Every structure is written in C-alpha cells, then in structure tokens.
Amino acid sequence: MLEVPARCVIGVDLGGTKLLAGAVDPERLTVHHRARREAFGLDQTALIEAVVEAVQEASDAVGGAVDAVGFGIPCTFDRRRGIAVQAVNLPLADLPFADLMSERLGLPVEVDNDANCAVWAEARAGAARGAADVAMLTIGTGIGGGLVLGGRLYRGWVGAAAELGHMVVDMDGPPCQGNCPNWGCLEAVASGTALVREAALRVAREPDTPLGHALENGHPLTGPLVTELAFDGDPVAAESIRVIGERLGVGIANLVNIFNPEVVVIGGGVIAAGELLLEPAREAMKRRALEPARDLVRVAATMFGAESGMIGAALLAADPGAAE
C-alpha cells in the first residue's frame, strides 16, 4: 500500500469512450487512486456529471487533500477565451470547460489538449526525461500530437498547435476523419483505424492465414487482434503493422526536419505493437529525413503508456507555470 501524500493533484484523461481520473503525488509521480467512468454515448450534461463524480471519487480516496485538477481533452482550444472549441469524439463544443469545472469542483483547474498533457509527462519524467525538445504522437483511433520545444509546451498562438496527426503525408490520399476537412493526413493513413482498414484489405486477399481464420471464427477485426497475431508471426497482421509503421516514419521524418527533436515519443493504443511498429518507422524516417537530425534523434515508446495523458494533466495542474 502506498503512503498517501500530504497533498495530491488530480489528473483526468477524458477520452472518447472512457475517462480516467487519478490522484497523483506530483513529487514522486505515484498514482494513489484511479477512478474510471464510461464516456461513450453520453451527452454534454451527462459527461460533465461523470467527470465530476470521478474527480470526487479520486479526491475522497486521498481524504480530500487535493490542490488542483488538470484535464486532458482530445479537443482543440482557444486559450484566449478559455474555450474547448471542437472535439472530434466528445460532445463538447464552444464550452468554457475550465471555468465550469472550477466552479463545480471548487478547485483551480487546468485544461489542455490530451496529447499536450501526454508529451508533458513524457518530457518531464518519462521516455524523454531530460530532453528539452520532444515531439509525441499518440496513435489510437486518431493521431494526437504534442510538442515540447526549448523545455516549454508549445501551444501556438491561441492554443491550437501541435495537431501533428493532421500533417499531410499524401496530398492525394484518403479523406481524413471526424471534423478534419483535409486529405492524406498522417491520421488518415497511420492511425489505429487505418491499421484495421489495412488488415481488412490484406486478409481479404489472403484468407487462409491465422488472421483470416480468427475472423471466420467470429472474432471482430481490431487493432489488438492484429497486434496479437503479428507477434505470433501471422504474415498478414505483421505486414499490416509494418506498412503502418513505414507511413508513421514518413510523418516522423517531417517532425525531425522541422523541429530537430531529441526524442520522438510514440504512444496510444497502437504502440502495443512495440518494435514491430517502431522499427519500420525508424527505417523510413532515416531514409527520408536530413542529417544530422535524423542520425541523432531517438524514436521511443511511451513510458507512462495509457496513463501519460492523466499524469501530464496532473503535472500541469500542479505547476502550470513550468510549461509556459
């Protein structure tokens, strides 16, 4: 049992399907309680109630000794007005989220994009610890992006920056997802959604494979299934992940050329594929990016995994000034 610290901050990662609130000791980065709630299908009012409940649960678990609450939301922001402008997968639009939550919870509240929170956690204490220039891609249903430049979180003019998943890697590529009006974004060709699409196309041509047999037996085609079978040596699953990794490497080459990061951190559900994804990504990046940046950059998997957004949100709430 971890000793409950004198003071905690609460980090909340608000995803499209579920939300995770953790009571975090900001000094030791230990998580003392995790509260989970379903978010899928909720309207705005129900979603906000679920958030308040989860924060309350985490707060009660540490005896209410909470200094602040941080939120990571997959959403674009206008920090001039403190407004969550547009979320692809959540019923939040033009909402003064920080003010609303601060009023409901009676605590100081910090709000940022979920991938901004994730890169902050990795740069401060995770896979990019000690690095001042870090880019992160979180690869799930979509692709989130975060940047730490010169030791600070890079938010852009109004807080809408680092939408790295929406860099175009194929001008005539497929339409992007959700509210994005673009074509051939990295998200459109290298996300978890793209992985499933790639595997579906390939298994249709090669049904006599472990993946083909799994589908015949009624297993739904998902990223985790493709990943599991790729590790078992299924050729279709392995090739699908290799292709996604290669495309990811094209995106990483752009990041390396533009930002010269010391570390590029890869997170999100798809990083469960580990080196099956990272190796072809590194190879493609090295073939395409310029020296010396390409030879010096480290491309690494997230250290905090599914909790990087939650922990980063807590760190931002504990010390918002450190990111600015």
Ligand SMILES: [Zn+2]
């Ligand atoms: Zn896009």
